[in-house]
Structures are given as C-alpha cells and as structure tokens.
Amino acid sequence: MQQEPTKSALAPRATAHWLSRLQGLGPVIGLVMLCIAGTWLNSNFATPDNAMNVLTRTAFIGIIAVGMCFVIVSGGIDLSVGSMAALIAGSVIMAMNALAPMVSSPVMIVVLGMGLALVLGATFGMAHGLLITKGHIEPFIVTLGTLGIFRAYLTYFSNGGAITLDNDLNDIYSPVYYGSLMGIPIPVWVFLVVALVGGVILNRTAFGRYVQAIGSNEQVARYAAVDVDRVKILTYVLLGVCVGIATLLYVPRLGSATPTTGLLWELEAIAAVIVGGTSFKGGAGSITGTVVGAILLSVISNILNLTSIISVYLNAAVQGFVIVGVAFMQRGRR
Amino acid sequence: MKTITRRFALTAVALAALVSVPSFAAEKVVLGVAIPAATHGFTGGIVFWANQAKKELEKAHPDLQVIVKTASGAPEQANQLQDLQTVNKINALVIFPFESASLTKPVAQVKSKGVYVTVVDRGLTDTSAQDAYISGDNTAFGKIPAEYLAKTMGGKGNLVALRGIATTLDNERMDAFNSVLKGYPNMKLLDAKYANWNRDDAFKVMQDYLTRFKQIDAVWAADDDMAVGVLKAIDQAKRNDIKIVFGGAGAKGMIKTLIDGKDPRIQANVSYSPKFIYDAIKLTAEARLKGEKLPATYIIPSVLITKANAAQFYFPDSPF
Numbered sequence: 001m002q003q004e005p006t007k008s009a010l011a012p013r014a015t016a017h018w019l020s021r022l023q024g025l026g027p028v029i030g031l032v033m034l035c036i037a038g039t040w041l042n043s044n045f046a047t048p049d050n051a052m053n054v055l056t057r058t059a060f061i062g063i064i065a066v067g068m069c070f071v072i073v074s075g076g077i078d079l080s081v082g083s084m085a086a087l088i089a090g091s092v093i094m095a096m097n098a099l100a101p102m103v104s105s106p107v108m109i110v111v112l113g114m115g116l117a118l119v120l121g122a123t124f125g126m127a128h129g130l131l132i133t134k135g136h137i138e139p140f141i142v143t144l145g146t147l148g149i150f151r152a153y154l155t156y157f158s159n160g161g162a163i164t165l166d167n168d169l170n171d172i173y174s175p176v177y178y179g180s181l182m183g184i185p186i187p188v189w190v191f192l193v194v195a196l197v198g199g200v201i202l203n204r205t206a207f208g209r210y211v212q213a214i215g216s217n218e219q220v221a222r223y224a225a226v227d228v229d230r231v232k233i234l235t236y237v238l239l240g241v242c243v244g245i246a247t248l249l250y251v252p253r254l255g256s257a258t259p260t261t262g263l264l265w266e267l268e269a270i271a272a273v274i275v276g277g278t279s280f281k282g283g284a285g286s287i288t289g290t291v292v293g294a295i296l297l298s299v300i301s302n303i304l305n306l307t308s309i310i311s312v313y314l315n316a317a318v319q320g321f322v323i324v325g326v327a328f329m330q331r332g333r334r
Numbered sequence: 335m336k337t338i339t340r341r342f343a344l345t346a347v348a349l350a351a352l353v354s355v356p357s358f359a360a361e362k363v364v365l366g367v368a369i370p371a372a373t374h375g376f377t378g379g380i381v382f383w384a385n386q387a388k389k390e391l392e393k394a395h396p397d398l399q400v401i402v403k404t405a406s407g408a409p410e411q412a413n414q415l416q417d418l419q420t421v422n423k424i425n426a427l428v429i430f431p432f433e434s435a436s437l438t439k440p441v442a443q444v445k446s447k448g449v450y451v452t453v454v455d456r457g458l459t460d461t462s463a464q465d466a467y468i469s470g471d472n473t474a475f476g477k478i479p480a481e482y483l484a485k486t487m488g489g490k491g492n493l494v495a496l497r498g499i500a501t502t503l504d505n506e507r508m509d510a511f512n513s514v515l516k517g518y519p520n521m522k523l524l525d526a527k528y529a530n531w532n533r534d535d536a537f538k539v540m541q542d543y544l545t546r547f548k549q550i551d552a553v554w555a556a557d558d559d560m561a562v563g564v565l566k567a568i569d570q571a572k573r574n575d576i577k578i579v580f581g582g583a584g585a586k587g588m589i590k591t592l593i594d595g596k597d598p599r600i601q602a603n604v605s606y607s608p609k610f611i612y613d614a615i616k617l618t619a620e621a622r623l624k625g626e627k628l629p630a631t632y633i634i635p636s637v638l639i640t641k642a643n644a645a646q647f648y649f650p651d652s653p654f
Contacts (some may be wrong), residue, residue, distance in 0.1 A: 042546060049571075050545045057538055160371075160378020161653030162559075164587070178570055253537065254566055258559070259373050260532045305542030308525050313500060315528070 026330035027276050027292040030322065034299050042306040052185055054302050055295070056177075059187035060085075060246040061265060062294035065272040066198040067242030069290045070235040071139075072273050073202070075215040075282030078128065078236065079143040081243050082265030083150035088120045088247040089257035090154045090163045097166050110173045113251070118244040124150075125240020129233030147266070155259045162258045170255040177252040187249045191291075194245060199287040201238075211235060215282025272297055275326050296326065363622045364399045366418035366449075367615060368411055368429040371404040372653075374531065375559050375585060379608030379654030380430060387615040398619055408432040412440040419444050426450040426622045428615050434502075435459050452618045452628065454611055456503070466628035468614040470606045472503055474636035476510030476556075478604045479580045482638060483521070483552050486578060486601070490520035491551035494543045496560050498531040507556065524550070529560050536563030544571045552578040558585035558603070565599065582606060584639055589648045592641055603639040605647055608654055610634045 038045035064081050071078050096113040103109050124146070131142045157163060165173070179186050202208040210231045213221040222228050251257070274280055275296060276289030300319050304310065310318060367388070372378040381404055388400040401422050405411035411432045418424045427449050431437040434456050442463035445451045453464040461467070483493065495511065498504045508526065515521050524547050529536040536555065543550065544567060553568075553576060555561035561581030568576055579599040581588050583606040591600050613634060621628050639647050 044545050047545070050542075053541050053545065057541075155372055155378075158378070159653035160373065160381055161375050162587070254533050254562060256533065256562070258375060258533060259378075260530075260559075261534065263532070301538070302542055305527060305539055306546045312497075312526075312528055 027289055027296060027326055029329065030275075030326040031292055031296045031299065034296065034303065034322070038299065038303040038306070041303065041309070045303065045306055048183075050302070050306075052180075052188065054298050055188045055191070056185045058294050058298045059191040060250055061268045061272060061297070062191050062291055063194045063242050063246040063249075064239070064265060065269040065276075065290045065294045066194050066287060067239030068269045069198065069273045069276075069278055069285050069287055070202065070211055071239050072270070072278055072280065073215045073282055073285035074211045074232055074235045075218065076132065076139040076232065076235065077143065077270070078139065078239055079266050080124075080128070080146040080150055081239070081269055082262035083147045083154070084121070084124050084240070084243050085247045085250065085262035085265060086257055086259070087150040087154045088117050088124075088244060089251050089261055090157050091120060092117050092247065092251055093163045093165045093255075093257055094157065096169055100166050100169060106169055106172045109169060110176075113173075114176075114248040117248040117251075118241055121240040121242070121244025121247070122237050123240070124243075125237040126233065128240070129236035132236070133229040133232050151259065154257065154261070158257065158259060160259060162256045165251065165255040167255075170252065173252040174255070175252075177249055190245065190249060194242065195287055195291050202285065202287055207231065207234065212283060212285070215279075216284070268297060269294075271323060275323055277330050293326075296322070362397045362399065363395075363426055363619060364401070364422060364424045365426045365428065365615065365619050365622070366415075366422060366424035367400060367402045367611075368414055368418065368427065369402070369404055369611060370411075370430060370432055371406040373406065375654045376531075376583065376608055379652055380611050382652050382654070383609050383612040384615065387612045387619075391616060391619050395619070395623060398623060400615065400619070405432060408436045411437060415440045415444050419447055419449065424449055426452075426618055428452045428454060428611070428618050430454045430611060431456045431458065438463055450618070450622055450627075452614055454614045466618070466630060466632065468610060468617070468628075468632045468634065470610055471633050471636040472506040472606075473510040475582060475604055475606050476507035476512075477514055478636060478638050479554050479556075479582065479602075480511045480514035482602050483554065483578065483580060484514065484518045487521065487551055489518045491522070492547065492549055493521060493523045493552050493554060494540075494547065494550055495523060495526035495554040496529045496536055496539060496556050496564065497526055498528070498557060498560075500528065511554065529563070531557050531559055533559050533563040536560035537567050538563075540564045540567035541571070544568065544573055548575075550576050552576065552580065555579055555581045557582050558588040561588060561600075565597065568599075578602075580604075583654075584647045585654050586649060586652060589639070589644050590650075592639065592644045593648060595641065601640070603644075603647075605637050605639055607647065608652075609649070 044050060092113045095116055096109050099109045128142055131137050132139045176186055181189055210226045213226060214228055214231060218228060272294035273290050276286060276293030278285035300322050304315050304318060367384050369380050369384055370377045372381045384402050388402055391398055392400055403414040405414055427444055438458040438460050441451060441458060445463055451464045452466045452468060454468050457467055458464055497508060515523055527539050529539045553564050555564045558581040561579055564579055578601060582604050584603050588603060591597050592603060617628055
C-alpha cells in the first residue's frame with residue numbers, strides 16, 4: 001500500500017518533506033511505543049498467541065474502519081455501523097435458523113447466511129447513500145437516525161434477549177472465526193485482504209481519486225464532471241459491505257447477537273480512522289494509518305487487561321490519553 | 335370531508351372513554367408499572383415478566399388495570415411518572431427506577447398525590463418516597479458463588495473474576511465475594527476486571543486472563559451473559575486447567591446447560607431472576623385490592639441453583 005502520491009500531493013508545499021513524513025508516522029510510533037511498554041509490563045504480551053488474539057479481535061473494527069475511511073475521506077460520516085452490524089448479525093442468525101429445516105446441506109446454509117450479510121450491508125449502505133445524496137439530508141442526521149432504527153429492530157427481534165444460532169450450524173460456521181491458515185487466524189487474513197483492496201482502490205483507481213477530490217472540494221469536483229452523487233453513494237455501499245464482512249466473521253465467534261452487540265463500534269471505527277491520520281474534514285486519508293489506528297486501540301485495552309497497575313476505573317481514561325497523544329503527534333496535517 | 339370524519343371519530347372515542355371510566359372507577363385499582371426498556375438480557379426479562387404479570391392479574395381480577403411503561407433513560411421515566419399520574423390516574427405504582435438519585439423526587443411527587451408506591455431493585459435515596467421496597471439479594475449474589483467455589487475447590491486455588499458495570503450494585507456483589515474469600519487464605523483472586531455484563535467484552539477479558547495467567551482453577555463470571563463469552567475464550571485457547579465457570583442470575587440458556595449436564599464447567603448458578611418484577615406487581619396489586627399494605631422491605635432471596643433444583647428456575651418462554 002503506497003501512500004506517498006496522495007500524501008505529497010496534499011501536504012502543505014512549504015513544509016519540509018521529512019517533517020511531513022515524521023508526522024505521518026505518528027500512529028506507527030505510538031503503536032511501537034505501546035508495544036514496548038506492553039512487553040516491559042508483562043512478558044506474555046510479546047507472544048505470538050497474544051499478538052494473534054489482538055489482531056483477530058481488531059479485525060471487526062479494522063474492516064469497518066477501512067470502509068469508514070472512504071466515507072470520511074469523501075467528507076461524510078456514518079454513525080450507524082455498530083447498530084448495523086448488530087442488526088445484520090441478528091438477521092443472518094434468524095435466517096440461518098429458519099433455513100435449517102428446509103435446506104439439507106448445512107454448509108449451504110452457512111454460505112447463504114454469509115451472502116445475506118453482504119447483501120444486507122450493501123442494501124443498508126445504499127439506503128444511506130440515497131438519503132444523503134438524493135434526499136439532501138446531512139449524513140450525521142441520516143446515520144444517527146438509522147443508528148437508533150437498526151438497534152431497536154434487533155432488540156425487538158430478540159425481545160431484549162439473545163438471538164442464538166442453532167448449535168449444529170454453529171459448529172460448521174465456527175472455523176470462519178476460530179480456524180487458521182498457515183498459523184494465522186482467518187479473520188486476520190480477511191482483514192489483511194480488505195485493507196490491501198481498500199488501499200488499492202483509494203490510491204490507484206479513478207474512483208479513489210474522485211473520493212479524495214469530493215472530500216477536498218465538492219464544488220470543484222462537480223465542475224470537473226465527477227458524478228458526485230454516484231461516488232458518494234458508492235462509498236456508503238462500500239462501508240456497508242465492510243460491515244457485512246465484519247459481521248460474517250463476528251457471528252461464529254459467539255454464535256449469538258444481543259442488544260449489546262456492536263455497541264460503540266462506530267466510535268471505535270471513527271477513532272481508528274482519525275488516529276490513523278485521516279482528516280476529519282475529508283480530502284485526504286490513509287488506509288495504512290487506519291489499520292495501524294485500529295490495532296493501536298485494541299492494544300491499549302489488551303495491555304490494560306494484562307496488567308493491574310492502573311485502577312480498573314481508569315481504563316477509559318488511558319485510552320483517551322493515548323488517542324489524544326497520538327493525534328497530537330500528527331497535528332497540522334489538515 | 336376527511337377532517338369531519340376524523341373529528342367525529344375523536345368525539346366518539348372521547349365519549350366512549352367518558353362513559354366507560356366512571357362506570358367502575360369506584361373500587362378499581364389502577365396500577366402503573368414503570369420499568370427500563372429491554373436493552374439487554376436482564377431488562378428484556380424484566381419487560382417480559384411485567385407483561386406476564388399484567389396478563390395474568392388482569393384476567394384474575396376484573397377490577398384491576400395494569401399499565402406498563404418502559405423507559406430508555408431516567409428523564410423519560412420521570413415524564414412517564416407524570417403521565418401515569420395525571421392521564422392514567424393511577425392509585426398504585428410499581429417502579430424499577432432507572433437511577434436511584436434522579437428518580438427520588440419524581441417518585442416522591444407521585445406518592446404525595448396519594449399513590450401507593452412499591453420500589454423494585456434499586457432503592458431510592460430517600461426511603462420516605464416509597465411505601466414498600468422489593469429487591470433481589472446482591473450480597474447473596476456475591477456470597478453464594480464464593481462459598482460454593484471455596485467448598486468445591488477445597489479452599490485453595492487460583493480464581494479470576496469478571497465485573498459488570500461500575501455501579502453500587504456491582505460493588506455490593508464484589509464486596510460480598512471478597513469478604514467470603516478472606517476466610518480462605520489459599521484461594522487467590524488473581525484479578526477482577528470490568529466486562530460490562532456483555533458477551534463480547536467478557537470474551538476479550540478472558541482471552542487476556544488466559545494469556546496472563548498460566549494456571550486458573552475457576553472463573554467467577556458473575557453473570558450468565560459474561561459466562562458465554564468466558565466459555566468461548568477458554569475453548570478457543572484449548573485450556574483445560576479451568577474446572578469451574580460460575581455465572582449468575584440464571585439465564586435460561588445456562589440453566590438448560592446445567593439441567594442437561596452439557597458442560598462439565600457449569601455446575602452451579604445463583605438466582606437473581608428478573609421475575610421479581612412479576613412478584614412485586616402481584617404482591618402490590620393483591621394487597622391494594624384488599625386495601626392492605628406490604629412490609630416496608632422485602633428481599634427476594636438469591637439461592638444456589640444446582641442440577642437438583644434447576645428445573646424450577648427454567649423459564650423457556652422468557653427471553654432471559
């Protein structure tokens with residue numbers, strides 16, 4: 001994932017080149033420092049098992065954050081992703097349970113369920129995109145509305161309890177989360193592929209350039225004959241698909257969806273994107289930074305769980321200090 | 335044309351209401367029930383049991399009306415209290431306060447209008463605002479698992495615990511747990527971290543416990559939702575040093591596992607059923623119908639659930 005073309009094009013011309021490089025490295029430096037601290041506090045931190053645990057649990061937020069990066073670069077925002085993930089998880093589980101008596105092959109059911117996750121994600125994303133572009137409603141308001149709608153429907157379907165996947169199906173589905181390929185868990189592979197594809201789309205395709213152009217100046221993009229509405233809708237569809245992918249990895253982990261599923265994922269995904277060096281105002285962004293940002297956030301809570309030097313009451317504060325600190329290291333990049 | 339029809343319909347409804355209310359208002363008990371909305375397993379159970387009570391009691395007592403209101407926050411619940419009092423003209427109230435402090439004044443307002451008030455689970459900061467208080471036993475919720483673990487582990491071993499959300503209720507449970515452990519110097523509580531009564535957070539916290547501690551004998555998951563995440567994390571790590579996972583509250587999935595003996599790590603549970611809202615509504619309604627009062631404080635005991643008595647705590651229709 002080469003970031004240089006976009007970065008050098010958008011960084012202030014007068015700034016010394018090495019300085020802008022250093023600022024771009026902010027999240028990486030933050031992550032390295034955290035890892036050193038983690039190893040120093042508990043030697044178990046640096047084990048491959050722990051690294052895989054952290055990367056696997058980052059996968060959900062990370063995959064969503066890659067999609068979120070496109071939306072934010074285009075100047076939009078999506079607050080609904082956590083609720084969307086929860087509703088997709090619940091719907092997929094209900095659909096799979098309903099299909100169980102009808103379809104003889106359980107593998108087929110799982111494949112259909114995974115397909116449904118992607119279709120639902122794309123559909124919800126499309127609805128957001130249409131409401132925002134054709135309906136001329138602020139993305140903040142549209143997605144704040146759907147945040148409530150999605151979660152309320154999940155709560156309604158589950159009666160406030162849990163929607164649980166049929167046990168036999170769960171056994172067949174569980175390798176999607178718990179399985180590994182060449183010693184690396186499947187969700188980490190998926191995360192890697194999504195990030196690579198996202199990086200290529202953002203930096204190496206016409207669509208990616210349009211997204212950045214719209215984010216830096218929508219009017220100019222419009223005059224330059226960019227189909228702004230279409231590009232914007234596609235960014236929301238892309239994010240919806242990312243949420244779908246994250247959900248199809250999430251479902252086999254616990255085999256259930258509850259009203260607490262995906263709670264506050266939207267803020268974690270947005271934080272990962274911004275900590276990773278993407279401007280909140282849009283126009284410029286980095287997928288590598290987003291990935292590093294997402295990992296950074298889960299490393300913090302991992303270290304806090306592995307140690308008990310800080311009062312448990314202060315966990316959220318530690319996360320806050322690190323976020324602000326890393327953001328400080330890359331100030332002036334907007 | 336349309337407006338005329340609508341106005342006519344409204345008048346008809348209003349007339350019907352005027353005619354029907356006074357006809358049996360004399361001895362009727364109108365019981366308002368104010369509870370939190372179903373946002374997680376336990377509150378889902380609260381809503382289910384409140385509606386169950388409404389259904390059964392209204393059928394059994396024709397001169398009783400039960401109105402259930404769910405709120406997703408303290409201000410909303412305070413507004414509902416006003417509505418119940420002014421619009422529905424309740425003369426008895428069962429409330430599961432969203433928060434203790436912020437609802438004390440609104441409840442006192444309702445009581446000052448002559449409404450009989452039963453408070454459930456979270457006590458008000460000023461107890462003169464309530465006529466009766468019915469609650470689950472949070473001390474036993476922490477004490478029973480600690481005693482059970484001490485007994486089955488022979489008074490020694492390594493423990494980890496999970497906590498819910500930082501609240502007085504959670505502190506009461508944790509303090510009770512710790513005070514029992516004080517009597518067993520060889521039982522070592524390695525750490526207790528918050529997992530927000532949530533499956534996903536419990537999964538992560540347990541994964542990190544497993545990375546950090548090489549020998550864990552038992553886990554006090556302190557909630558059946560959290561126990562689900564804990565079990566998944568142990569399975570994933572393929573660790574077999576953990577002999578007992580003790581949940582809590584008696585969710586139907588865990589009780590079923592206990593009855594079926596499906597998981598050797600699930601041997602016991604402690605009751606803290608959302609059914610207490612059902613009991614509270616029933617006790618209040620029946621006492622008020624007879625014009626009686628309830629005892630000022632009524633603690634519904636938390637008891638140890640084992641395979642032997644699990645069947646009586648299994649409610650397959652409840653969402654919890």
